[in-house]
Amino acid sequence: MIEFRGSMKITSTPPFTKSEIDYLVKEAKYINEIPPPQDRVNDFRVQAQVYRVADKKPIKGLFVMATYDKPLPGMSGKIQVSAALDYKGLRIRGIDKELWHDNPDGSSVRGWHEHLWSPEYLDAYVAPFPEPRHKTIRALFEAGLKRWNIIVVREQLRLSPNV
């Protein structure tokens, strides 16, 4: 099978089909708790293993995460916060903001959008996503949970930095 990435052609068979991924996103899932953001020197990251509700087992390789890139020292810059659903190292869903995103089919989306994985275009295809009211790492993480059918088993007190 031929896979297209940008202007490049790469011969490779994707590890899963679009319907497998769509099903994985739609099925009921949970995480045990929202972990506090990890300070990773250059960014903050919230990440949790996702479990399947049906059998209460972890879905191997499925992680929900949000990342906040620390701004340049002394600069205001653009807020760089995003959420992602990663499956076996691939971003199968993602929420972030670009001023302008060109889709592989020729359409374009301005502003906040959701990345939708497919074997042909990987995460390059996006659909508009409502602008989150709060642009903190926790707010984006929660937006991702809601969007991708993941509930939180137990809520945790928020003692972490408000980023």
Place this chain on the structure above:
Amino acid sequence: MSENKIKSAVLEKYLRTYRDLIAVEENEGGGVTLSFPFHFASRHRIEITVERAGGRVIVSDSANTIGQLRDAGYKVTTELRERLAQIAKPCDIRIVRNHLVMESSEERLGGDIQRFLEAAKTIGDVYLVHHLRVPNEKQISAEVKEILQERHYIFKEREMVGGEIEGHKMDFYIPPNGTPGLALAVLAAQNTHNVAQVWGFRCDDIKRQPQNKRLRVGVVYDTRGSVWSEESRRILEMRADIAIPGDMVSKELVSILESKGVKPHLG
């Protein structure tokens, strides 16, 4: 139409279109973000932020390039950052936190933005163009499974095989039954040398377990999405009874199994 008129008409059309393809947004706290019709190999546009700081003008990518690599599955390690810094240095770009940063001035800004765009695309594409984000583990496993089924091997998938020290999950397990059995793992990874070292240990550990005397330990390593150095391959070949490159599975698996005495249970 004279030659000069054609030139200016073409140039004008191009510049008007180019201008229409640029999006600009003011940021809170000053500065602007611009989105250009320049795309990384991952199809994402290149966005840059321009901000005044004291008497200088700072051009940055708002951590977008490293973000692209991260989304592509790269672990942003110190080593990766050092390599990116080396690529960026000739373009007068530094890496601060996750941001590509260029110091410019009011006079040089136009030219510097163009240089920054080209550099950001080069830096990103060095990794994005050649990076296969899709490991072929599943495809290789399906291929192995089909071959084993066709040849009437009786096997289990995802089976724990005991070692001298600990148990190891193997993708395929053919129990010994008068003839040698097989424990086979399919390996696809980015960090291939580490994987080779780990599996070198695992193969040894399985073979040292006295109960596994009649068990052959094998690995099939992905060669389409993963790059294995000579040393990594040597580790696998020396430590496993069977080490087959992923692209040779259909040609070699059956003959190698037979040469190692692993025979089908039926037929």
